[in-house]
Amino acid sequence: MTSRPEPPAPMPRKLPPLGALRAFEAAARRLSFQKAADELAVTPTAISHQIRLLEDSLGVALFIRHVRRVSLTMAGLTLFPAVRDGLDGMATAVAALRPPPVTHPVLTLSATTLFTGRRLIPALARFRARHPDIDLRLHATEAIADLEAGAADAAVRYGTGPFPGLVSLHLCDDAFGVLASPRLGLRCPRDLAGTTLLHVDWHHRSPDAPGWSHWRRLAGASWLDTGRGLRFTDDGHALQLAIAGEGALIGSLVLLRDELASGVLVQPFGPLIPGAGYHLVATPARMASPEVQALRDWLSAACTAA
Numbered sequence: 001m002t003s004r005p006e007p008p009a010p011m012p013r014k015l016p017p018l019g020a021l022r023a024f025e026a027a028a029r030r031l032s033f034q035k036a037a038d039e040l041a042v043t044p045t046a047i048s049h050q051i052r053l054l055e056d057s058l059g060v061a062l063f064i065r066h067v068r069r070v071s072l073t074m075a076g077l078t079l080f081p082a083v084r085d086g087l088d089g090m091a092t093a094v095a096a097l098r099p100p101p102v103t104h105p106v107l108t109l110s111a112t113t114l115f116t117g118r119r120l121i122p123a124l125a126r127f128r129a130r131h132p133d134i135d136l137r138l139h140a141t142e143a144i145a146d147l148e149a150g151a152a153d154a155a156v157r158y159g160t161g162p163f164p165g166l167v168s169l170h171l172c173d174d175a176f177g178v179l180a181s182p183r184l185g186l187r188c189p190r191d192l193a194g195t196t197l198l199h200v201d202w203h204h205r206s207p208d209a210p211g212w213s214h215w216r217r218l219a220g221a222s223w224l225d226t227g228r229g230l231r232f233t234d235d236g237h238a239l240q241l242a243i244a245g246e247g248a249l250i251g252s253l254v255l256l257r258d259e260l261a262s263g264v265l266v267q268p269f270g271p272l273i274p275g276a277g278y279h280l281v282a283t284p285a286r287m288a289s290p291e292v293q294a295l296r297d298w299l300s301a302a303c304t305a306a
Helices: 019-031 031-038 044-058 075-095 112-131 189-195 213-219 235-243 257-262 289-306
Strands: 063-065 069-074 106-111 135-141 154-159 167-179 197-200 230-232 249-252 274-283
Touching: 019 031, 019 044, 019 075, 019 197, 031 044, 031 274, 063 249, 069 075, 106 289, 112 135, 112 235, 112 257, 112 289, 154 289, 167 289, 197 235, 213 249, 213 274, 230 235, 235 249, 274 289
Parallel strands: 106 135, 106 154, 197 230, 197 249
Antiparallel strands: 063 069, 154 274, 167 249, 167 274
């Protein structure tokens, strides 16, 4: 029994270098050495050199060089579609082999600047550790984000509600009191007579706003001149001066919990001004999403943790 002859080995392909073919395809498609260079992140001189090597290896001219442009010769017109289709085929095959990109859901939470800095940022590492698949973005602003228009996925709102069109979850209630550096040595309300009063002008003023006038009424301290002192539109500026021992302020016991725990601020005496509550709010659809549910659990812990 005679054996079949082995089929002849395929002849090796005689192809120019891939770099030269890529340079030719880009220049032929754009009819510009400069644009081809920009696309491939090389210099126009490098493109010209690669194409000259390709023309020399083929023994034909592929481009007609004009003053400010190039055009394809008949040889170039013949070669271009074959090179283009070959490169497209390779790109398609390579893309099919790559795993699909991992996409993480993006979640934007809007809150005031002070709430973001004092309660959210210190707890941010815990959220990322528990939910590495969620890209949480904090939007610190005093403006009220339009959640129905998509300005954010959820927000922390201070107040009593209701919040029309939104679902809300109560996080915690606040209270306000006299806060100062222990260096001031405040022991009783009368000590405030010689202390700089730091005022924060709330964006939404009301007779019950937690400020010095409200505290004076509760304390029965009619002798206290609440018109004097320094005024700020930014809570953080007043807080910095209070920590530096430059005055006393009416501050949030929830937002300044860490400063009180560390001792850089003290609450030397009462009374406390009852505050409203902090609420997580979102549209009904977003509140039901797994991402906002994870946010809800994290916020509850961040607001109530001692």
